[in-house]
Amino acid sequence: MLELVGLRKTYPGFALSLSLAVSPGQTLALLGPSGSGKTTLLRLIAGLEAPEAGQVWLGTTDLTPLPPEARGVGFVFQDYALFPHLSVYENIAFGLREARWEAQQVRARVAELLELTHLEPHAQKRPHQLSGGERQRVALARALAPRPRVLLLDEPLGALDLKLRWELLWELRAILRQVRVPTLVVTHDHAEAFALAEQVALLREGRVVQQGTPERLYRRPKTLWVAAFLGQRNLFSPKESLELGLPARPHLLPQEAIGLGEGEEAQVQERTFKGPTVVLELRWRGHRLFWEGPEPGLYPGDRVGVRIDWSKAVPLEEEAVAPSL
Numbered sequence: 001m002l003e004l005v006g007l008r009k010t011y012p013g014f015a016l017s018l019s020l021a022v023s024p025g026q027t028l029a030l031l032g033p034s035g036s037g038k039t040t041l042l043r044l045i046a047g048l049e050a051p052e053a054g055q056v057w058l059g060t061t062d063l064t065p066l067p068p069e070a071r072g073v074g075f076v077f078q079d080y081a082l083f084p085h086l087s088v089y090e091n092i093a094f095g096l097r098e099a100r101w102e103a104q105q106v107r108a109r110v111a112e113l114l115e116l117t118h119l120e121p122h123a124q125k126r127p128h129q130l131s132g133g134e135r136q137r138v139a140l141a142r143a144l145a146p147r148p149r150v151l152l153l154d155e156p157l158g159a160l161d162l163k164l165r166w167e168l169l170w171e172l173r174a175i176l177r178q179v180r181v182p183t184l185v186v187t188h189d190h191a192e193a194f195a196l197a198e199q200v201a202l203l204r205e206g207r208v209v210q211q212g213t214p215e216r217l218y219r220r221p222k223t224l225w226v227a228a229f230l231g232q233r234n235l236f237s238p239k240e241s242l243e244l245g246l247p248a249r250p251h252l253l254p255q256e257a258i259g260l261g262e263g264e265e266a267q268v269q270e271r272t273f274k275g276p277t278v279v280l281e282l283r284w285r286g287h288r289l290f291w292e293g294p295e296p297g298l299y300p301g302d303r304v305g306v307r308i309d310w311s312k313a314v315p316l317e318e319e320a321v322a323p324s325l
């Protein structure tokens, strides 16, 4: 189990202050906007930065005083940081040779990782002869080679185009499930976090604002900020909630609360075709309402009845004042 206890690090205009735990064999996604402290947190765990307060625990070992190389932490950097002059094989073997593994053990371990990451056909290539996705897998294999006790991935899919991102996401997930090393993965994309991780911690200005399973976070966000960051669209301020007959606090109206067909009249403003679903932006009671579902056969200007199940409205907490530094 990886545990961060009262960890604190400040830079001019920025303060990271949090506690967090990753269970054995689990993947936790650190999700947050640019500048929220995701990379700083990984660097603190890896020992590349020293915290001003708090500790990093791995089981019963306090890693905080240890140098990076003694921590048993595997790190995949945003730009992969592969050695350009070494082959794929040698990139993966590098850390093992540094740690003075015996030649035969190195061969066996590298072969194992080439197989795990499907890189056998590329073993003798240099990084510049590889595709982005292949480079990403080399970086992962290199990080996993010395059997780290924790794996840190900083935007592992960040540099790839959209189609490749999703292909690699499934592959990365399969590999993580196979190796069962507790993993922290940084991303600013909620869909990526949801697909990769069992737990998601949402970071804002150096603090964890909410942590939970993807389902829990999406369905029960604490605040408007969390809901909006996770892609929820039907969000109402306390004033708007009151106008709609709800208590005077922020609310989320989830998709399943909105039915089309009969009911109060609304007008279609916009339509976005997404393949399996269509998103409609409706004008309803003077408010903007989004509906998403299978092809409704409706177009801008059309009128449609809207039925709301108010019992499904999710009350949210008032936004906390931005954390002070």
Ligand SMILES: Nc1ncnc2c1ncn2[C@@H]1O[C@H](COP(=O)(O)OP(=O)(O)OP(=O)(O)O)[C@@H](O)[C@H]1O
Pocket: 011, 012, 013, 014, 032, 033, 034, 035, 036, 037, 038, 039, 040, 041, 188
């Ligand atoms: N070495 C440093 N010196 C001064 N300020 C720093 C340093 N490293 C990070 N910061 C500041 O700390 C804050 C958090 O940075 P960090 O890189 O951790 O954010 P992030 O969430 O990873 O962002 P991104 O998604 O853009 O990579 C930023 O405001 C950044 O400018």
